[in-house]
Amino acid sequence: MRAIKKVKKFIERSPNSTEGITFAKLILALESENEFPVIELYQLNSDEFDLAIELLKDWRIDCFYVGKAKAFDSATRAKNLS
Template structure:
């Protein structure tokens, strides 16, 4: 499973955790080209931190446009 699809799955399944909010804000910042508090990443467990770094790397490569569109819909970022 590629990184952005893994993120999409995590956002859809773990809605009640503080880590969900960090990933949600990260995606919001990436989609909307907004600022993101990188210190929030240090609060994540190492596996989630590693996922967040991979998300930023893959997002920058801009290969996963279909997944990016699904993430925008999942986070209701279509109107912003």
């Protein structure tokens, strides 16, 4: 299961827990490209910290693919114009 799905399930199970709030804030910061206090990750237990790192890795990969898809779309449109 991908990290984003694991985090989603964690937030749904424990939305008011400190960890659930931290995960929610992390996702919102990533989506809005806002700052996130790294110290909050260090306050998670080891398994949750590892999950947060997995989430960051998955998010970065997904952003790459979104960027690649947008570039492909632009290239296709440009080709169709010529």
